[in-house]
Amino acid sequence: DSSSTQKLKLGQKLNEGKTKEIYSLVDQPGLVLVQSKNQITAGNAVRKDQMEGKAAIANRTTSCVFKLLQEAGIKTAFVEQHSDTAFIAVHCEMIPIEWVCRRVATGSFLKRNPGVKEGYRFSPLKLEMFFKDDADNDPQWSEEQLLVANFSLAGLAISQCEVDIMNRSTVAIFEILERAWATQNCTLVDMKIEFGVNVTTKEVVLADVVDNDSWRLWPAGDRCQQKDKQVYRDLKEVTPEAMQVVKRNFEWVSEKVKLLLENPASGRVVVLMGSTSDMVHCDKIRKACGSYGVPCVLRVTSAHKGPDETLRIKAEYEGDGVPTVFVAVAGRSNGLGPVISGNTAYPVINCPPITADWGAQDVWSSLRMPSGLGCSTVLSPDAAAQFAAQIFGLGNHLVWSKLRASMLNTWVSLKIADKKLQSCSL
Ligand SMILES: Nc1ncnc2c1ncn2[C@@H]1O[C@H](COP(=O)(O)OP(=O)(O)O)[C@@H](O)[C@H]1O
Ligand SMILES: *C1O[C@H](CO)[C@@H](O)[C@H](O)[C@H]1NC(C)=O
Ligand SMILES: *[C@@H]1O[C@H](CO)[C@@H](O)[C@H](O)[C@H]1NC(C)=O
Ligand SMILES: *[C@@H]1O[C@H](CO)[C@@H](O)[C@H](O)[C@H]1NC(C)=O
Ligand SMILES: *[C@@H]1O[C@H](CO)[C@@H](O)[C@H](O)[C@H]1NC(C)=O
Ligand SMILES: *[C@@H]1O[C@H](CO)[C@@H](O)[C@H](O)[C@H]1NC(C)=O
Ligand SMILES: CC(=O)N[C@H]1CO[C@H](CO)[C@@H](O)[C@@H]1O
Ligand SMILES: [Mg+2]
Numbered sequence: 342d343s344s345s346t347q348k349l350k351l352g353q354k355l356n357e358g359k360t361k362e363i364y365s366l367v368d369q370p371g372l373v374l375v376q377s378k379n380q381i382t383a384g385n386a387v388r389k390d391q392m393e394g395k396a397a398i399a400n401r402t403t404s405c406v407f408k409l410l411q412e413a414g415i416k417t418a419f420v421e422q423h424s425d426t427a428f429i430a431v432h433c434e435m436i437p438i439e440w441v442c443r444r445v446a447t448g449s450f451l452k453r454n455p456g457v458k459e460g461y462r463f464s465p466l467k468l469e470m471f472f473k474d475d476a477d478n479d480p481q482w483s484e485e486q487l488l489v490a491n492f493s494l495a496g497l498a499i500s501q502c503e504v505d506i507m508n509r510s511t512v513a514i515f516e517i518l519e520r521a522w523a524t525q526n527c528t529l530v531d532m533k534i535e536f537g538v539n540v541t542t543k544e545v546v547l548a549d550v551v552d553n554d555s556w557r558l559w560p561a562g563d564r565c566q567q568k569d570k571q572v573y574r575d576l577k578e579v580t581p582e583a584m585q586v587v588k589r590n591f592e593w594v595s596e597k598v599k600l601l602l603e604n605p606a607s608g609r610v611v612v613l614m615g616s617t618s619d620m621v622h623c624d625k626i627r628k629a630c631g632s633y634g635v636p637c638v639l640r641v642t643s644a645h646k647g648p649d650e651t652l653r654i655k656a657e658y659e660g661d662g663v664p665t666v667f668v669a670v671a672g673r674s675n676g677l678g679p680v681i682s683g684n685t686a687y688p689v690i691n692c693p694p695i696t697a698d699w700g701a702q703d704v705w706s707s708l709r710m711p712s713g714l715g716c717s718t719v720l721s722p723d724a725a726a727q728f729a730a731q732i733f734g735l736g737n738h739l740v741w742s743k744l745r746a747s748m749l750n751t752w753v754s755l756k757i758a759d760k761k762l763q764s765c766s767l
Contacts, residue, residue: 349374349423355432360554365432371541372420375550376427398591402552404428405598406518410547412602412739413517414746415510418537418548433537433548434494437473438487440507442466442515443531447557447564448571450531453481459564466512473535484508495538497545502760506545506753507536513749514547517742521601522558524738527568530557553594568593601738608664608733610637610726613654613681615671617641622694622722623670629726633743635733637726644676655681664736666729668692669716673699675706682716688732689716692725 351374352365364374407419407428418431443450446461450469470487471479484504492499511534519529533555537548553569560566573587610630612623623639630637642651658665667689669678678691691707707718719725727744734741 349429361550366429369429371432373430373432374423374427375430377550398553398588398595401595402598403550405595405602406551407547409521409601409742410514410517410551410746413742414750415514415517416544416546416750418539418546430548431537431546432540433546434540435535435537435548436492436494436499436503436507436545438482438507439471439473439479439533439535440511441469441471441531441533442511443469444515444519445528445530445559447530466515468508468511471533495540495543497538497543502756503545506756509749509752510536510545510547513745517745518551518556520738520741520745524605525597525600526561527597528559528562530559532556553591558594604634604739605737606664607634607636607737608666609658610635610666610668610729611658612637612639612668612670613642613651613677614639615641615643615645615675615677619670619672619694622692625722626668626670626692626726629723630729633726633730633733633740635726635730635740642677644671644680645674648680651677651680652684655685659685659687664733666690666732668725668729670694672696673703673706675703678707678716678718679710679714682714683711688729690725690728691716691718692720692722693718695720 350367352367354362354364355373356363360378362376362378364376366372366374403419404422407417411417411419418433420429420431422428443463444466445459446454446457446463446467447459450467451457451459470482470484472482472486472490473479487499487504488501490499497503514534515529515532518532522529532551534547534551535549536545538544539546557567557569557571560568568590570587572590576583576587610626612626614620614623620639627637627639640654642654644651655667658667665687667678667681667685667687669675669681669689669691670693671677672694675691675693678689678693682689693703693707695704704718704720707716710716717728719728730740730744734744
């Protein structure tokens with residue numbers, strides 16, 4: 342990988358830690374190269390060993406995890422894989438805090454909270470922060486301690502707003518990774534991450550790396566099968582055989598982590614419109630479905646004027662085994678949604694294009710149903726797509742992660758809008 346690294350024209354070394362080096366890029370201001378080292382540490386580098394191939398494994402893990410988060414819509418510093426052991430990232434000034442998120446109590450939490458037994462489950466998730474200070478063994482900090490520290494990075498003061506954003510982002514990131522690992526029958530027990538401030542945009546983004554050093558994973562929820570760095574921490578003696586076990590565990594994770602990106606058998610939205618005059622409305626539904634990664638097809642059929650065709654089209658989509666959500670778009674009297682709903686076990690969402698003149702009367706044809714029908718009604722095309730995505734999200738972690746990230750991003754936008762407004766009125 343050294344040849345491809347040279348092609349990049351490395352600038353100065355900006356930073357070096359226990360596991361990686363950061364270089365500026367001469368031709369790409371605003372970006373850096375994050376180079377992993379073949380070294381594994383524990384107990385703040387008290388234990389330190391070279392591990393052949395460790396950098397490559399860590400690289401693979403980080404790349405997959407950041408790709409997963411980025412595709413979900415989480416803002417991260419990751420840009421792209423560069424080589425076996427290095428990736429390109431947005432240049433950040435790092436906030437010197439490790440955010441720790443826990444679903445299951447284990448490790449240092451048990452020592453700091455005597456009486457709590459290993460396996461205690463946190464719902465909601467437990468969040469802790471640690472100030473990155475090797476000399477002082479990374480002390481745990483409260484939110485108040487972080488606020489009075491008065492950090493300023495890349496010109497951004499770390500105030501309550503930024504702390505809240507990191508707090509919420511950590512929870513969202515954990516939930517997305519937890520859900521992804523669940524597809525591999527793995528419990529994400531806990532996780533630690535770091536944030537940086539994008540030096541160009543002054544945004545708080547997930548930075549550094551997320552690799553096997555960053556979490557505890559228990560296959561099938563079983564601590565005895567743990568596949569994380571704890572195996573290394575627990576070694577009584579570092580023998581070549583023992584290091585092989587640690588390495589095999591790392592490889593197990595890096596093989597599994599690729600599977601997190603695989604789309605489970607995807608579903609499909611079928612939008613049925615009563616007339617092509619509803620096309621604009623339906624295109625909005627299709628576009629919004631796309632943003633959740635849900636395929637969407639549009640068809641024209643009228644349950645009033647061609648009920649035989651309506652039922653034939655319905656049967657077409659029932660017959661190929663692809664899980665389907667029907668969205669019925671019919672103005673005036675909506676016969677379409679209720680007729681489909683009465684004749685299929687798949688979910689049906691009414692999304693009538695409501696008009697100003699008769700809308701208040703028309704909408705009742707989508708609301709008041711004969712018994713035995715379970716269709717829902719949503720008026721906004723975006724919301725209809727979102728609801729369909731939520732249905733698929735129950736069985737598809739990639740769709741679910743997009744919904745979860747979107748919820749976070751909306752929360753963050755509101756927070757930043759409020760901060761701006763407050764600073765204007767000062
Ligand atoms: N995108 C980035 N931009 C700038 N610095 C980064 C970026 N990602 C990570 N770093 C920093 O690079 C340094 C080296 O990382 P690491 O070896 O993990 O250090 P440490 O031993 O302090 O954890 C750390 O200070 C880390 O915060
Ligand atoms: C699993 O943990 C090991 C040890 O921390 C780490 O090096 C590795 O990156 C993780 N898994 C993989 C293979 O990424
Ligand atoms: C961060 O900065 C880069 C420029 O270096 C910019 O392209 C990017 O959109 C910014 N935002 C995020 C979330 O990384
Ligand atoms: C995160 O936010 C929640 C809710 O505001 C708060 O109760 C908790 O103390 C915060 N955690 C940390 C570590 O800041
Ligand atoms: C924190 O920083 C702000 C400016 O960023 C300054 O006004 C304030 O006095 C500082 N507080 C402390 C305790 O240093
Ligand atoms: C998942 O874990 C459970 C134990 O919790 C086990 O019984 C089951 O066989 C596992 N399934 C897969 C697909 O590995
Ligand atoms: C050696 C190695 O595993 N390199 C990998 C680094 O990560 C990228 C992206 O996942 C892979 O394409 C490389 O093969
Ligand atoms: Mg680190």
